[in-house]
Amino acid sequence: MSESEIKFDAETGLVTAVVQDYGTRDVLMVAYMNREALKRTISTGYAHYWSRSRRKLWMKGETSGNTQRVREIMVDCDGDALLLVVEQKGVACHTGNRTCFFRRVYSATHV
Amino acid sequence: MSESEIKFDAETGLVTAVVQDYGTRDVLMVAYMNREALKRTISTGYAHYWSRSRRKLWMKGETSGNTQRVREIMVDCDGDALLLVVEQKGVACHTGNRTCFFRRVYSATHV
Numbered sequence: 532m533s534e535s536e537i538k539f540d541a542e543t544g545l546v547t548a549v550v551q552d553y554g555t556r557d558v559l560m561v562a563y564m565n566r567e568a569l570k571r572t573i574s575t576g577y578a579h580y581w582s583r584s585r586r587k588l589w590m591k592g593e594t595s596g597n598t599q600r601v602r603e604i605m606v607d608c609d610g611d612a613l614l615l616v617v618e619q620k621g622v623a624c625h626t627g628n629r630t631c632f633f634r635r636v637y638s639a640t641h642v
Numbered sequence: 643m644s645e646s647e648i649k650f651d652a653e654t655g656l657v658t659a660v661v662q663d664y665g666t667r668d669v670l671m672v673a674y675m676n677r678e679a680l681k682r683t684i685s686t687g688y689a690h691y692w693s694r695s696r697r698k699l700w701m702k703g704e705t706s707g708n709t710q711r712v713r714e715i716m717v718d719c720d721g722d723a724l725l726l727v728v729e730q731k732g733v734a735c736h737t738g739n740r741t742c743f744f745r746r747v748y749s750a751t752h753v
Contacts, residue, residue, distance in 0.1 A: 534747055549660050549669055556667040558660055561723040573748050602750050605743035608735050612672040614743040624719050632716035632725040636645055637684050639713050 534573075538610040539566060545581060547612045552619050552630075553602045559623035560631040562591075564613065569604075576601055578615055597621035645684075649721035650677060656692060659724045661734065663741075664713045670734035671742040673702075675724065680715075687712055689726055708732035 539546055545563040552559055562580040564572070568588055571579040578591045578599035592598030599617035606613055624631040650657055656674040663670055673691040675683070679699055682690040689702045689710035703709030710728035717724055735742040 536745075537747065547658060547672055549672060551669055558662055558669060558725050561658055561660060561718060576750055600750070601748070603746060604748040606745050606747050607672060607742040608737050608739070608744070609742075612742075613747070614669050626719050628719070631718040631720075631723075633719070634647075634717050635714060636648065636717050636724070637712065637715040639687055639711070 534569065536610050537569070537606055537613070540611070545583075548578075548580065548615055549612065550578065550599065550615045550617055550623065552623075553616050554618070557630050558632055559617070559619060559629075569613075572601055572604070572615075578617060592620060595621065595625070597623065599623075645680065647721050648680070648717055648724070651722070656694075657722055657724055659689075659691065659726055661689070661710065661726045661728055663734075664727050664729050668741050669743055670728070670730060670740075680724075683712055683715070683726075689728060703731060706732070706736070708734065710734075 537546060544565045548562045548564045550559045563583055565581045568579040568581050578601055580589060582589050598620045602616045604613055604615050622629050648657060655676045659673045659675045661670045674694055676692045679690040679692050689712055691700060693700050709731045713727045715724055715726050733740050
């Protein structure tokens with residue numbers, strides 16, 4: 532498939548990017564990409580995102596060194612979410628946790 | 643942690659929900675939840691989402707039978723994304739694919 536099938540939001544210009552660890556298969560984080568972030572990710576092989584709070588493009592790990600080497604990028608059925616499978620250097624979360632999803636809200640008790 | 647730490651978007655009332663298969667650890671889909679969807683998910687043990695296109699609450703599999711039994715729900719560091727770990731009955735995608743992420747956009751050639 533072509534990158535042109537990715538549907539960047541008409542208003543924000545973004546798609547949701549789910550990031551999964553290639554080795555452990557843990558879901559590491561959720562971020563956002565615009566066209567330029569995707570372009571730079573593909574051209575460099577390292578994950579780039581759009582920061583909604585700072586309103587700027589950034590390379591994951593540019594400050595911390597915790598970069599993400601991208602193995603593959605999948606797009607979902609309706610084209611508005613990406614799945615990046617990455618080799619995470621160090622930790623993904625700014626809190627020092629390996630994954631940003633380190634807090635449990637609910638656990639099934641009857642399974 | 644408490645559910646009150648989940649930050650539903652001030653404008654839309656939604657959080658992003660990433661859904662992962664408990665057994666295979668595949669990322670199955672991305673959906674959205676409002677407070678009511680989360681409440682019903684926790685009270686029933688089955689995933690409920692908010693459909694942005696249909697503007698209604700729905701239980702995954704209510705029509706298809708492809709329900710998602712929720713094993714656990716994690717929240718990310720900044721509270722605006724959830725990770726649902728589920729037992730997927732049948733397939734997750736309306737296209738008949740096991741996961742909604744069945745199309746590849748990019749594959750690293752030099753790893």
